[in-house]
Amino acid sequence: MHVAGLTVIAAAGSGFDWGEVGKYLFDRDILQGALITVVMAVLSQFTGTLIGLLLYLMRRSNFLPIRWFAELYIWFFRGTPLLVQLELLFLSFSEFHLVRPIRQIDFFPSLGFDRIVLEAVLPALIAFSLNEGAYMAEIVRAGIDSIDVGQMEAAKSLGMTYGLAMRRIILPQAARVIIPPLGNEFNNMLKNISLASVIGLYELLRVAEAYGFTDFKPVEVVITASIWYLAMTTVWGFIQSYMERRLNASNTPIQPPSLMQRMFSGWRPKPVNTTAEAIAEIGQH
Amino acid sequence: MRRFRPAIFMVIPLALSLLAACGSSSQAAGGSTSACTTKIDTSKLNLVLPGKLTVASDITYPPQEYVDPTTHSYIGVDIDIANEIAKRLCLTPNIQNVQFNTIIAGITSSTPGNQYYDMSISAWTITPDRQKQVDMIPYFQAGESILVPASNPKNIKSKTDLCGLSVAVESGTTEEGEIKGTGDPTNPGLNETGGACANNKVKLLSYDTEDQAIQQLLTGSVDAAYQDSPVSDYYNGKNPGKFTTVTTVAASPEGIVVRNDNAPFETAVKQVLSDMRADGTYAAILKKWGQTSGTYPPLP
Numbered sequence: 001m002h003v004a005g006l007t008v009i010a011a012a013g014s015g016f017d018w019g020e021v022g023k024y025l026f027d028r029d030i031l032q033g034a035l036i037t038v039v040m041a042v043l044s045q046f047t048g049t050l051i052g053l054l055l056y057l058m059r060r061s062n063f064l065p066i067r068w069f070a071e072l073y074i075w076f077f078r079g080t081p082l083l084v085q086l087e088l089l090f091l092s093f094s095e096f097h098l099v100r101p102i103r104q105i106d107f108f109p110s111l112g113f114d115r116i117v118l119e120a121v122l123p124a125l126i127a128f129s130l131n132e133g134a135y136m137a138e139i140v141r142a143g144i145d146s147i148d149v150g151q152m153e154a155a156k157s158l159g160m161t162y163g164l165a166m167r168r169i170i171l172p173q174a175a176r177v178i179i180p181p182l183g184n185e186f187n188n189m190l191k192n193i194s195l196a197s198v199i200g201l202y203e204l205l206r207v208a209e210a211y212g213f214t215d216f217k218p219v220e221v222v223i224t225a226s227i228w229y230l231a232m233t234t235v236w237g238f239i240q241s242y243m244e245r246r247l248n249a250s251n252t253p254i255q256p257p258s259l260m261q262r263m264f265s266g267w268r269p270k271p272v273n274t275t276a277e278a279i280a281e282i283g284q285h
Numbered sequence: 286m287r288r289f290r291p292a293i294f295m296v297i298p299l300a301l302s303l304l305a306a307c308g309s310s311s312q313a314a315g316g317s318t319s320a321c322t323t324k325i326d327t328s329k330l331n332l333v334l335p336g337k338l339t340v341a342s343d344i345t346y347p348p349q350e351y352v353d354p355t356t357h358s359y360i361g362v363d364i365d366i367a368n369e370i371a372k373r374l375c376l377t378p379n380i381q382n383v384q385f386n387t388i389i390a391g392i393t394s395s396t397p398g399n400q401y402y403d404m405s406i407s408a409w410t411i412t413p414d415r416q417k418q419v420d421m422i423p424y425f426q427a428g429e430s431i432l433v434p435a436s437n438p439k440n441i442k443s444k445t446d447l448c449g450l451s452v453a454v455e456s457g458t459t460e461e462g463e464i465k466g467t468g469d470p471t472n473p474g475l476n477e478t479g480g481a482c483a484n485n486k487v488k489l490l491s492y493d494t495e496d497q498a499i500q501q502l503l504t505g506s507v508d509a510a511y512q513d514s515p516v517s518d519y520y521n522g523k524n525p526g527k528f529t530t531v532t533t534v535a536a537s538p539e540g541i542v543v544r545n546d547n548a549p550f551e552t553a554v555k556q557v558l559s560d561m562r563a564d565g566t567y568a569a570i571l572k573k574w575g576q577t578s579g580t581y582p583p584l585p
Contacts, residue, residue: 029352087387090387090391091390091394094394094395094401095395096395099333099395099399100333103334197384198384198387199383199384200391206384211354212345213351213494213496214351214353216499216524218494218497
């Protein structure tokens with residue numbers, strides 16, 4: 001969108017200024033905004049994934065009200081916009097008289113983050129985690145249900161408890177299915193953190209908007225923010241690709257191509273090891 | 286699988302270190318001003334945080350509130366006034382940069398002292414609709430004006446000349462309401478039934494921030510941008526020779542937004558403002574920002 005807009009503006013001759021894009025690229029507040037975005041995304045994804053796993057188990061419970069609760073939860077958080085949930089939590093915090101106690105324990109200034117306030121971080125963190133939990137519940141369900149029931153039966157017949165079989169047998173296999181959509185979720189999470197700008201979280205977009213006004217160069221500074229978003233999602237793309245390859249290694253001789261291979265090895269992605277090669281390799285041993 | 290555990294569990298020490306920092310910082314808070322004296326008892330003001338004046342402002346509105354890119358601090362007429370109020374109440378100013386649309390909810394929610402902000406100073410035009418929810422203490426005045434390209438190709442002379450044209454505004458502003466309407470049948474917006482442009486509607490484009498609106502005008506995407514006069518003057522000054530201003534509304538008062546159920550706080554702010562007017566501090570602040578025409582009550 002910004003690239004298209006850039007062309008239009010350059011054509012309109014209003015003086016698009018690349019210097020301005022670079023001016024704030026390593027600005028203190030921009031870097032701080034990028035850092036808080038990453039930290040918020042990692043924490044929310046982590047708790048969201050745990051909530052998702054918990055919801056999956058609740059859905060499989062024998063106790064009906066627990067199943068109802070899980071279904072209701074997922075129905076609500078997948079059925080309302082994230083921005084609405086964010087504002088709802090933000091306002092609930094003051095309605096339940098939580099703002100003052102939260103302000104009193106706000107530790108961000110002592111960490112050097114003078115613009116980050118706990119009263120914005122906390123509702124955002126909770127909203128993102130709760131929302132992510134609902135989506136992760138679906139992803140975890142898809143992952144675990146893709147594992148043949150025979151695996152659990154075999155584990156139990158070896159004397160494993162349900163929990164042990166889950167941890168040792170089912171989840172490691174389900175992880176292969178879960179990791180690609182999880183990576184997708186985290187990529188979305190990195191970008192969705194920008195929604196918290198409405199409740200006063202001084203993250204990347206909010207900082208960029210503020211500078212855009214100051215210098216009357218909004219497009220340039222929003223491009224600066226876009227560069228950082230792209231940097232974050234690109235780094236995550238490499239991490240995800242690495243994780244997928246590692247998880248696959250233990251299960252199949254066929255290696256999916258890495259991100260670099262997908263991008264630079266001709267027009268059609270080639271597997272590193274073809275099945276024929278792998279069989280030949282096994283034959284040699 | 287094993288290889289991944291350390292990576293995933295790195296999150297836990299991170300979270301713990303945040304919590305640890307939380308525990309150690311509590312004694313760092315507290316007032317640093319000991320020499321300050323005020324005749325107002327600040328313990329009775331129902332402040333959201335003792336010793337601090339928590340002020341909400343949308344810091345994207347030069348020249349009233351914006352960010353200084355070199356010092357990273359918030360500056361502008363409103364910021365100076367807020368800081369002066371805090372100083373005179375012996376409080377530490379705590380200015381929060383919040384999106385405009387969220388501010389009133391953050392002030393009116395819950396009970397006095399449990400809401401998000403003590404007050405807001407963010408170029409709030411005093412309107413009856415807003416006064417139903419909050420009290421507004423007048424401290425500044427601003428009119429409204431339309432910015433058009435320097436040659437004024439569409440020959441815009443008044444608000445009704447906007448009919449059928451595309452106009453950029455910041456969302457949530459009075460100007461947006463004047464075009465779109467606020468649901469008040471006695472005072473319909475231009476585009477509403479009974480409004481001047483009901484049959485040839487204004488193509489209204491609302492943006493989250495004022496500079497996005499101005500940018501549309503600069504690129505020729507819209508015919509005009511409609512905003513408060515100090516803002517028009519500011520952007521006009523930033524882009525010499527590119528714009529012409531068309532005044533539509535004579536200056537009207539802007540107010541500091543406070544809760545309507547926290548009388549001690551409201552009285553204290555009013556008292557401080559009148560002290561500032563009496564000793565010339567108020568006039569000096571406006572002069573510093575080239576906004577003497579914004580003096581309220583108006584200069585004779």
